[in-house]
Amino acid sequence: MAELTGEHARVAVIGSGFGGLGAAVRLRREGITDFVVLERSGSVGGTWRDNAYPGCACDVPSHLYAFSFAPNPRWPRTFSGQRHIRAYLEHVTDTFGLRPHIRFDCEVRALRWDPGALHWEIDTTRGRLTADMAVSATGPLSAPKVPDIPGLETFPGKVFHSARWDHDYDLRGKRVAVIGTGASAVQIVPSIQPQVQRLTLFQRTPPWVLPRLERRIGGVEQWLHEKVPAAGALRRAVLWGVRELQVGAFTKRPRELGMMEKVALWHLHRAVKDPALRTVLRPGYRIGCKRVLLSNTYYPALARPNVDIVASGLRAVHGSTLTAVDGKRAEVDAIVFATGFHVTDTPIARRTTGARGTTLAEEWQDGMAALRGASAAGFPNFMTIIGPNTNLGNSSMILMIESQLNYLADYVRQLDLHHDGPGDGRGKAALDARPSAVRAYNDRLQERLRRTVWNTGGCDSWYLDAAGRNTTVWPGTTGEFRKATRRVNPAEYEVLRIPAPPGP
Numbered sequence: 487m488a489e490l491t492g493e494h495a496r497v498a499v500i501g502s503g504f505g506g507l508g509a510a511v512r513l514r515r516e517g518i519t520d521f522v523v524l525e526r527s528g529s530v531g532g533t534w535r536d537n538a539y540p541g542c543a544c545d546v547p548s549h550l551y552a553f554s555f556a557p558n559p560r561w562p563r564t565f566s567g568q569r570h571i572r573a574y575l576e577h578v579t580d581t582f583g584l585r586p587h588i589r590f591d592c593e594v595r596a597l598r599w600d601p602g603a604l605h606w607e608i609d610t611t612r613g614r615l616t617a618d619m620a621v622s623a624t625g626p627l628s629a630p631k632v633p634d635i636p637g638l639e640t641f642p643g644k645v646f647h648s649a650r651w652d653h654d655y656d657l658r659g660k661r662v663a664v665i666g667t668g669a670s671a672v673q674i675v676p677s678i679q680p681q682v683q684r685l686t687l688f689q690r691t692p693p694w695v696l697p698r699l700e701r702r703i704g705g706v707e708q709w710l711h712e713k714v715p716a717a718g719a720l721r722r723a724v725l726w727g728v729r730e731l732q733v734g735a736f737t738k739r740p741r742e743l744g745m746m747e748k749v750a751l752w753h754l755h756r757a758v759k760d761p762a763l764r765t766v767l768r769p770g771y772r773i774g775c776k777r778v779l780l781s782n783t784y785y786p787a788l789a790r791p792n793v794d795i796v797a798s799g800l801r802a803v804h805g806s807t808l809t810a811v812d813g814k815r816a817e818v819d820a821i822v823f824a825t826g827f828h829v830t831d832t833p834i835a836r837r838t839t840g841a842r843g844t845t846l847a848e849e850w851q852d853g854m855a856a857l858r859g860a861s862a863a864g865f866p867n868f869m870t871i872i873g874p875n876t877n878l879g880n881s882s883m884i885l886m887i888e889s890q891l892n893y894l895a896d897y898v899r900q901l902d903l904h905h906d907g908p909g910d911g912r913g914k915a916a917l918d919a920r921p922s923a924v925r926a927y928n929d930r931l932q933e934r935l936r937r938t939v940w941n942t943g944g945c946d947s948w949y950l951d952a953a954g955r956n957t958t959v960w961p962g963t964t965g966e967f968r969k970a971t972r973r974v975n976p977a978e979y980e981v982l983r984i985p986a987p988p989g990p
């Protein structure tokens with residue numbers, strides 16, 4: 487595999503999930519071909535390559551969880567499984583001719599802004615390169631988080647995280663502990679429960695679970711979407727519109743959530759007959775505070791005789807004995823950590839050093855903050871895709887990614903407008919978000935978030951950072967975010983130029 491030896495790109499995109507691949511398509515559409523996509527793994531797909539655990543699937547309907555510019559009329563189910571989404575992203579990569587731009591097995595170890603040259607110096611596992619602009623599409627949920635459990639190193643059995651599933655390990659007949667009850671656990675538990683001898687679920691907080699209205703998409707329907715693209719577009723528009731209408735309940739009218747809670751409780755009562763188990767599974771916070779999960783199989787699996795629920799977190803491991811915070815114990819052969827990801831302490835932030843010589847992680851010590859989810863002050867020509875406060879509680883992240891692609895396209899256009907040199911580096915410009923603009927934007931966001939269910943619903947979730955600040959969720963509709971990111975507002979940025987050489 488060829489090493490990168492000091493090559494220069496106009497744009498370096500980090501990551502090849504939906505965000506990175508979308509950025510690549512958009513740059514090509516803007517007529518930019520001088521860009522690279524740096525991917526630490528050996529294939530594209532991001533989330534949908536790494537999360538291959540049994541039962542992994544999307545919680546957003548297939549026709550909405552896809553790029554608007556690359557509809558797939560052949561989705562086989564209303565909610566797609568991991569395998570089909572991964573295949574879709576491989577297909578997008580080929581259809582848009584992205585492979586020549588991608589450098590696989592190329593992990594970005596460090597990025598440093600060079601204020602003298604107005605470019606990023608990028609150190610990767612395959613060598614160095616420089617780029618006028620860096621786009622971090624490393625994903626909000628791509629660095630698995632395993633809690634620091636005392637004694638875990640003494641465990642003699644198998645241990646893995648849901649995003650690093652060991653498919654060579656046979657769970658049949660084993661005593662398995664699943665740690666966590668988030669989106670991944672809700673899919674893993676019913677998938678492995680029939681195979682394992684005993685399943686012990688460590689539940690700190692029960693999730694709200696709604697029915698999953700899932701079905702196969704028949705051949706005639708697929709044919710219709712293929713032959714009449716407007717039918718697919720209409721379906722997407724309806725799916726989008728319904729979710730836009732729900733946003734008010736999460737942000738302004740929490741009373742409306744009562745109806746959803748009733749449906750979820752009915753769903754629980756229907757599947758679980760044991761009143762004691764129901765009590766354990768009944769959430770004690772408002773629906774929506776944590777991500778609402780969709781499953782028809784989770785509760786029935788928990789009601790099976792080979793499943794135990796420990797209603798508290800895992801405290802310690804001593805050999806093959808797991809001890810919960812409430813003192814309950816379980817002997818197991820394997821531990822599956824379905825404990826989520828480093829969301830508010832993303833590794834790329836520690837690796838990115840800006841104009842002031844500090845890392846993004848240092849700048850974000852008091853909480854992540856960026857202008858329009860994209861630009862942090864002091865990090866010129868650097869953009870995050872799915873950056874701070876761009877996550878959604880109820881709709882498709884692809885909508886947010888596409889909005890950020892609009893912003894990226896305009897950012898690059900603005901750089902062109904400011905370029906007033908012959909093209910050999912002289913006259914080059916960079917854009918640095920003004921601290922006052924970043925502050926004003928985030929103050930507005932935090933004010934809006936104050937009364938939302940994510941902040942007030944009475945739960946502890948990955949939406950909140952260690953200080954309890956919500957730096958992850960977008961507090962409006964996706965349409966509002968589309969509007970907010972349509973164009974770069976030049977007043978919000980300072981234009982930087984290469985400093986003139988000292989006079990004679």
Ligand SMILES: Cc1cc2nc3c(=O)[nH]c(=O)nc-3n(C[C@H](O)[C@H](O)[C@H](O)COP(=O)(O)OP(=O)(O)OC[C@H]3O[C@@H](n4cnc5c(N)ncnc54)[C@H](O)[C@@H]3O)c2cc1C
Nearest residue numbers: 501503504505526532533544545546593594624625628883
């Ligand atoms: C199990 C699971 C289910 C989900 N379900 C939904 C859902 O139902 N609906 C929804 O809207 N969203 C869902 N999401 C969120 C999902 O992460 C986003 O929708 C979207 O896929 C994120 O795309 P991305 O490109 O930003 O990040 P990712 O898909 O995470 O891609 C990031 C890429 O960056 C690469 N990378 C990271 N660091 C480096 C580095 N230093 N150097 C080089 N490469 C690097 C990674 O290898 C990866 O390929 C789910 C996430 C998970 C984990």
